[in-house]
Amino acid sequence: MEINDLTPAETRVWRAFATGSHVDFRASDDEDPADGGAWGAERTVRACMLRSLLLDGPRQEGRVAALSLAGARVTGRLDMQYATVDHPVRLRHCHFDEVPRFYAARLRELNVSESVLPGLIAHAVRVDGVLRLTRARFGGMVRLAGAEVTGSLYLESTRIDVPDAEGPVLQLNQAVLGADLWAPGLRARGEVRINGARVAGTVNLTDAVLDRPGGTAVQAETLAAEADVVMRHADVRGRLELRGARISGRLDLSHARLANPDGTALRASSCVIGELWLRQGPAVEGAINLRRAQVDVLFLEPEVVPHWVQLNDLTYTSLVPHEPAGRRLPMLEKGDSYLPFIYEQLTAAYRRIGDDDAARLVQLAKQRRHRRTLPWYGRLWGHLQDVTVGYGFRPLRAGGWLLSLLAVGSVAYALHHPPPLKPAESPDFDPVFYTLDLLLPVISFGQENAFAPQGGYQTLSYVLIITGWILATTVITGLTRTVSRQ
Structure with a gap:
């Protein structure tokens, strides 16, 4: 240009x-x-x-x-x-x-x-x-x-x-x-x-x-x-x-x-x-x-x-x-x-x-x-673990349940002693240790096998035994989970 x-x-x-x-x-x-x-x-x-x-x-x-x-x-x-x-x-x-x-x-x-x-x-x-x-x-x-x-x-x-x-x-x-x-x-x-x-x-x-x-x-x-x-x-x-x-x-x-x-x-x-x-x-x-x-x-x-x-x-x-x-x-x-x-x-x-x-x-x-992803029976077991010990992350909660049940059982059996199975051989009845015998599935204080509650007190003993097993199982499950993570 x-x-x-x-x-x-x-x-x-x-x-x-x-x-x-x-x-x-x-x-x-x-x-x-x-x-x-x-x-x-x-x-x-x-x-x-x-x-x-x-x-x-x-x-x-x-x-x-x-x-x-x-x-x-x-x-x-x-x-x-x-x-x-x-x-x-x-x-x-x-x-x-x-x-x-x-x-x-x-x-x-x-x-x-x-x-x-x-x-x-x-x-x-x-x-x-x-x-x-x-x-x-x-x-x-x-x-x-x-x-x-x-x-x-x-x-x-x-x-x-x-x-x-x-x-x-x-x-x-x-x-x-x-x-x-x-x-x-x-x-x-x-x-x-x-x-x-x-x-x-x-x-x-x-x-x-x-x-x-x-x-x-x-x-x-x-x-x-x-x-x-x-x-x-x-x-x-x-x-x-x-x-x-x-x-x-x-x-x-x-x-x-x-x-x-x-x-x-x-x-x-x-x-x-x-x-x-x-x-x-x-x-x-x-x-x-x-x-x-x-x-x-x-x-x-x-x-x-x-x-x-x-x-x-x-x-x-x-x-x-x-x-x-x-x-x-x-x-x-x-x-x-x-x-x-x-x-x-x-x-x-x-x-x-x-x-x-x-x-x-x-x-x-x-x-x-x-x-929430489990079938109904898994959810039920999960709820039990949650309520009792918080899946092992709240172990003190199990202690609270045990103390509450111990108090209920001790008062109930203190007011109404269960009759002994063999009066001549039975130890003196202790409502606290009798309740502990029902709650703790492994430890025995010699009370549970010596006395036989009747009526509603027998039903209470069944409830304490079942609850004790559930608490023990959930505590062991929670502790096992915690130990395995660590």
Whole structure:
């Protein structure tokens, strides 16, 4: 393209390129590029001119050429597919009539911050620096699948509004970022896809609003983040899908709102996470799926847990904050079936911090939950163990029953001595030891075989004998269970 073919506005941009000078067509700093469709020829540049400039523009010795443009209307399609551009490309506060194409291009820097675009096609783009889309507004899909950025990708307060899109509105699947995915305040109406992406730094989605009700708002299966994934105060309307993700630092969902009432709100199954924080936010609307996940620190407040959770084979080293067992147990009851492993995990977490009382309560709850899966005779025997000795976790309860029965028997037989079987050979009657003889199935004080109660007192003796056997059996069963666990 010859300079004689350029408009005055394009000539200004062409000449500034050689020295890397900045060209700003804006009349004021608060202009809205959304109104750029009405801008006149004095601030309009053709996309074909920008392509020629980037591929074969003028150079000035001793200066770094760069395209630095603000407040322009770009007409036509900026098609840079497969191009190699050795100069920074900064098109800020601009209005694009058509979707730019950077498919498989190689760039030093791309910056379209604060611009308004109908979309962006940049699959497999390679940026040897940073890619800035800060506060840009997109009316169509942003396609960065397979992108490779040696620095950070900036999406602060970026807006992507494509509610009826057939596919994800932001594609970052298989992208490789050498630093951060920095997107606090991102607003996306439609699916955000980050499947298989690798981020050497932090994924920051603080204050983001990710809106796809009834569908998947964030698809981040097998995401690999070397630092943190931060979603503080985020508002996710739809499923947050993290199956198979690897997050070395923390997945921080503090103060976040997760809402997918008719399905799964958070799926982090088969993940490996350093720390998972679900705290100081409203209760999750929808299910949580943490099956087969491995978490070092699970920071989970009971108030955040929804009515349905899946914890099959979830492993964690520590559970914070420290809460009484009574506040943690409802979480284990919200699944669809009896899962012994989840009770053992919670028990181990309490034992690691020395709270043996809470650990015993969890084990007792486990036995009660298991009882509901048994046939009627198993449930009956379980109820007997529970009432008498609390499945061995409350052995003092058996002592209370024995003392109560001992008192009843001693008073009854003290008021009415049973007649001796052999008066000449019988020892002196002692109501306390006679009752103990009936209650204790192993120990004998010589009283039971020497006297024969009659009528109702004989019935009382049968009751004491049967109750003693039941108490002894349940105590032995409970102690055996306790010893076997230890």
